[in-house]
Amino acid sequence: MSVGTIATLATISMVFAGALFLSLGLFTLRQILQRLWLRFAGHTALATIVDFEVIERDSDDGGSIYTPIVDYTTRAGEQVRAAALRSPDTSFPGIGAKVRVVYRPGDPTWVTRTDWFGAVLSAMFLLPVYFTAGPFCLYFGIRMLTD
Secondary structure (H helix, E strand, C coil): CCHHHHHHHHHHHHHHHHHHHHHHHHHHHHHHHHHHHHHHHCEEEEEEEEEEEEECCCHHHCCCEEEEEEEEECCCCCEEEEECCCECCCCCCCCCCEEEEEECCCCCCCEEECCCHHHHHHHHHHHHHHHHHHHHHHHHHHHHHHC
16 A cells, blocks of 8 residues: 555545544434433333343443333323433342333433533533544644545
8 A cells, every 4th residue: 555545545534533523423423412301301200120131241340230111100190111311320220110201292202311420511511522533633634635
């Protein structure tokens, strides 16, 4: 391979990396906005963990992921069983534990726990990285391709 070919491949990789960072940033922003909308427009309920699913992973991959299955009653009096948000939390509260959840008023089967810690961390640390690295890689990658 010639030096020019390697440089072109590196430049194209930079453009793809920029597009990937921007895509991740937009996805993360969408998730954060969705959680914020739920914070203000969602309905909360006290749920009971009745079962859970476990995705087994090595400790090198962050450990097992627990998805609690919860039963709760909506404001309209409807009994709902749904899977709450997945969590790599090793301190899983266990079957029978009571947890506070928030659900969409129009779709009570879409439920998540009411902790906002992950959304705050994403907004503080991930979004600046994605929205800085993405445009940087795209700009300089495209600039190097057109020179």
